[in-house]
Amino acid sequence: MSAREEILRRIERAAPGRPEAEIAASYGRIERGYLRRHHGEGVLDLFAARVADYRAAVLRVPEADLPAAVTGRLSARPGAVAVPAGLPAAWTAGARVVRDPPVRDLDGLAGAVTACAAAIAETGTIVLDHGPDQGPRALSLVPDFHLIVVRAGQVAADVPEALERLDPLRPLTLVSGPSATSDIELSRVEGVHGPRILEVLLAG
Incomplete structure (x- = not known):
């Protein structure tokens, strides 16, 4: 039994009067044939726009x-940038980088560059699962600048x-634009909970 099934079972038991067989049958009647893909053409254009x-x-x-x-974007930064251990070395051959730096050094670097695990066109979201080419979560949160490489596929x-x-x-971080928040008067402030500047290279 999964954790989800156990939680649902406890919830159902908290509401007396329904036998477990009836509960199981009610879940079986739930229709799950929902539309899983809303876009066919122009997925890359939609992602870039979002x-x-x-x-x-x-x-x-x-x-x-x-x-x-990648080298061109990083060379425009005023200092060295953090690079995860598994990022292809050819991507940063001509840039000033610090490969796999300790967390305590991240705040003093000019930014970070990572790959990603997936991206979502509908929401304009980039997903990091912090594999070797993405590094630990701190790498994508502490530096003020983050360059993410997204392959078309x-x-x-x-x-x-x-x-x-x-x-x-795997631990997943969902990135939808630069870190930002707004106060009660809707004054937008960027860079509060993560990078203030986000750049995306969409390759392919």
Whole structure:
């Protein structure tokens, strides 16, 4: 029995008067044939537009130009940037980088660059599962600047499709634009809970 099933069983037991056989039958009658994909054409264009709506910069590049594009964006930063241990070395060959830095050093660096695990066109969301090419969660939260590389094949049209590609046992961070919050007067402040500047390289 999964944790979800155990929790639901306890909830149902808290409401007396329904035998477990009836409860099981009621769950079996729930229709789950919902639409899993709402977009067919133009998924990459939709993703780029939604990410831009969140005030992130989006640059589309051919796959072959990806190393030069990454190096170019990082070279524009005033100092060295953090790089996870598993990021391809060719992507940052001409930039000042610190590979796999300790957490205590992240605040003093000019930014970070990572890959991603998946992306969602419908919501303009990028998902990190903190694998070798993405590094620990602190790498994507502490530096003020974050450059994320998204491959065209990683962009799912909708949330259900993206979730099917992810490992639910891994820690997941969902990024939808730069970190931002608003006070009661709707004054927007960026960079409160994570990077103030987010740039996305969409390759392919």
